[in-house]
Amino acid sequence: MAELELRHLRLVCAIADEPSLTRAAARLGVSQPSLSATLQRIERRVGGRLFERERTGMRVTELGAFLVSSARVVLADMDTLLAGTAARTRKAAGEVRIGACPGAIGPGLARHVTEMLPTDQVTLEVAGIGQLAQDLETRRLDFAVLDECAGFPLPTSDRLDIRQLVAEPVFVALPETHRLSGESAVKLADLADEDWVVAPIRDGNDQVVLSRACAAAGFSPRVRHEVNEPATSRELVAAGAVALAQPTSRSGAGIVVRPLAGDPIILERWLAWNPAGPHAKHAADVYRCAALAYVRQLDRNPDYQRWWDTHPEAHRQLTRVVGDDVTA
Known part of the structure; x- marks a missing residue:
């Protein structure tokens, strides 16, 4: 039992709170196979089954019920400890801690927050969606931009407030020498024979999203590289692989970024914050x-x-807030 970490306790509680392992995985921002493997490791450590797998879902065992009830007490105390510690280490003017999923929006967000809010320090954390949601819960972060594909719920609880920024299509990154690099839009089915670069299963739903979209296009993707670092991913694409890409990604340095025909994958971006945080009034x-x-x-x-220009319905709220102030 001494080997269990706080993340293991949170995972077990999340499974107990959801009717299925799939729902629990979505809540935690991980894939179902990854969650199942982690649960098996935890059960080996505690020496017994915590849940029985049944056709209707997961049923907690007697051992599991004891662990879950004890874990909730530990986690509640730890959340209180972390929140109190974080609040006491803020500077007098009020440090603002923000987070974002990997991509270009994080640095720009930090710059604008520094300019707009009455604070003497802004810190930025770049992490996966599950980690960001957890850090918002424990008030290690004040605000975070969360990215999740349509059809997957955000791994947030009712203790967090969320507001959508935009819903947009996912593009594809190709080598600039690729036979389809000159197309105005690339059919997913035409990439059936390619090697794909995808984030590891433990870091999010990217592989599930890709597999579902490719299945609808009539093939199973050949995942050759598992990478969650943009620069490395771009190098692999330049060397001959392909990858899903955020639509604001730049072409260049040996790659081109093109739309996928028919927009088979939609990415949703949300601003999330803890309403109990010290800066919630600035949401x-x-x-x-x-x-x-x-x-x-x-x-x-x-x-x-x-x-963007031909789909105003996808960003109407965001555009209304920004107005005409879009100069760099």
Whole structure:
């Protein structure tokens, strides 16, 4: 039992709270196979089954019920400890801690928050969606921009407030020498024989999202590389692989970023915050900061700028908040 970590306790409680392992995985921002493997490791450590797998879902065992009830006490105490410690280490003017999933929006958000809010320090954390949601819960972060594909719920609880920024298509990154690099839009089915670069299963739902979209296009993707670092991913694409890409990603340095025909994958971006946090009163201002940071990325990819101009319904709320203030 001494080998169990806080993340293991949170995982077990999440499974107990959900009717199925799939729902628990979505809540935690991980894949179902990854969650199942982690649960098996935890059960080996405690020396017994915590849940029985039944056709209707997961049923907690007597051992599991004891562990879950004890874990809730430990986690509640730890959350109180962390929140109190974080609040006491803030500087007098009020440090603002923000987070974002990997991508270009984080630095721009930090810059605008620094300019707009009455604070003497802004810190930025770049992490996966599950980690960001957890850090918001424990008030290690004040605000975070969370990215999740449509059809997958955010791994947030009712203790967090969320507001959508935009829903947009996912593009594809190809080597600039690829036979389809000159197309205005690439059919997913035409990439059936390619080697794919995808984030590891433990870091999110990217592989599930890709597999579902490819299955609808009639093939199973050949995942050759598992990488969750943008620069390395770009190098692998330049060397011959392909990868899903955020629509604001730049072409260049041996790669091109193109739309996928028919927009088979939609990415949703949300601003999330803890209403009990010390800066929650500035949520509207931080939302505007996130909107500005995002809109000022549009010229990074002309194909995305064209999509943006022809789909005002996808970003109506964001555009309303930004207004005409879109200069860099």
